[in-house]
Amino acid sequence: KNQVEQSPQSLIILEGKNCTLQCNYTVSPFSNLRWYKQDTGRGPVSLTIMTFSENTKSNGRYTATLDADTKQSSLHITASQLSDSASYICVVSVNTGGFKTIFGAGTRLFVKA
Amino acid sequence: DAGITQSPRHKVTETGTPVTLRCHQTENHRYMYWYRQDPGHGLRLIHYSYGVKDTDKGEVSDGYSVSRSKTEDFLLTLESATSSQTSVYFCAISESPPLSNTEAFFGQGTRLTVV
Numbered sequence: 430k431n432q433v434e435q436s437p438q439s440l441i442i443l444e445g446k447n448c449t450l451q452c453n454y455t456v457s458p459f460s461n462l463r464w465y466k467q468d469t470g471r472g473p474v475s476l477t478i479m480t481f482s483e484n485t486k487s488n489g490r491y492t493a494t495l496d497a498d499t500k501q502s503s504l505h506i507t508a509s510q511l512s513d514s515a516s517y518i519c520v521v522s523v524n525t526g527g528f529k530t531i532f533g534a535g536t537r538l539f540v541k542a
Numbered sequence: 543d544a545g546i547t548q549s550p551r552h553k554v555t556e557t558g559t560p561v562t563l564r565c566h567q568t569e570n571h572r573y574m575y576w577y578r579q580d581p582g583h584g585l586r587l588i589h590y591s592y593g594v595k596d597t598d599k600g601e602v603s604d605g606y607s608v609s610r611s612k613t614e615d616f617l618l619t620l621e622s623a624t625s626s627q628t629s630v631y632f633c634a635i636s637e638s639p640p641l642s643n644t645e646a647f648f649g650q651g652t653r654l655t656v657v
Binding site: 433460461463470471472473474475478480518520522523524525528529530531532533534535 | 583647
């Protein structure tokens with residue numbers, strides 16, 4: 430069964446600290462993996478998109494990694510800011526020629542001053 | 543927000559009434575999607591469209607219908623709303639299908655409450 434599991438469910442960190450969010454998936458065949466940021470009351474916004482052959486992708490203070498062998502991805506946030514408080518969603522697309530994408534339930538990040 | 547407008551943003555309706563949500567885009571993207579987001583669940587695809595008058599079902603399509611008569615508009619209709627359809631609904635657009643590596647853009651969401 431195609432699944433995307435994210436951990437932790439929620440996380441509280443102090444402003445300026447780094448953190449890493451995890452995404453494990455059982456999707457097959459794999460097409461690509463995306464990380465989204467979703468602020469409260471708003472739609473998700475794309476952070477990174479990675480294909481099978483990419484190990485790392487950065488977007489400012491956000492760095493995503495992908496290990497296609499172990500089917501794991503992580504999102505590392507450097508020098509966190511209060512504005513990083515949001516849900517972070519991992520999404521995996523299935524390479525079956527259709528429109529199947531599996532969304533994780535997200536990690537809720539709280540950055541405290 | 544990438545030229546996507548969802549309307550209404552909030553709606554409360556009674557069980558058994560029909561409801562239509564609208565998604566309007568100004569990006570001329572071919573693909574449009576309707577998702578629902580519920581606590582503890584990832585976003586789930588309801589229906590999608592790959593062109594004018596071309597639509598197909600997603601994983602949670604029961605009780606929903608869609609129409610796309612123009613490139614810029616994608617309507618989601620709940621024929622007879624039920625309490626289980628209380629949710630936040632998101633519209634998304636993309637130039638290419640999800641298995642490509644192009645970005646998808648989401649609207650602000652519509653919070654629907656069925657009482």
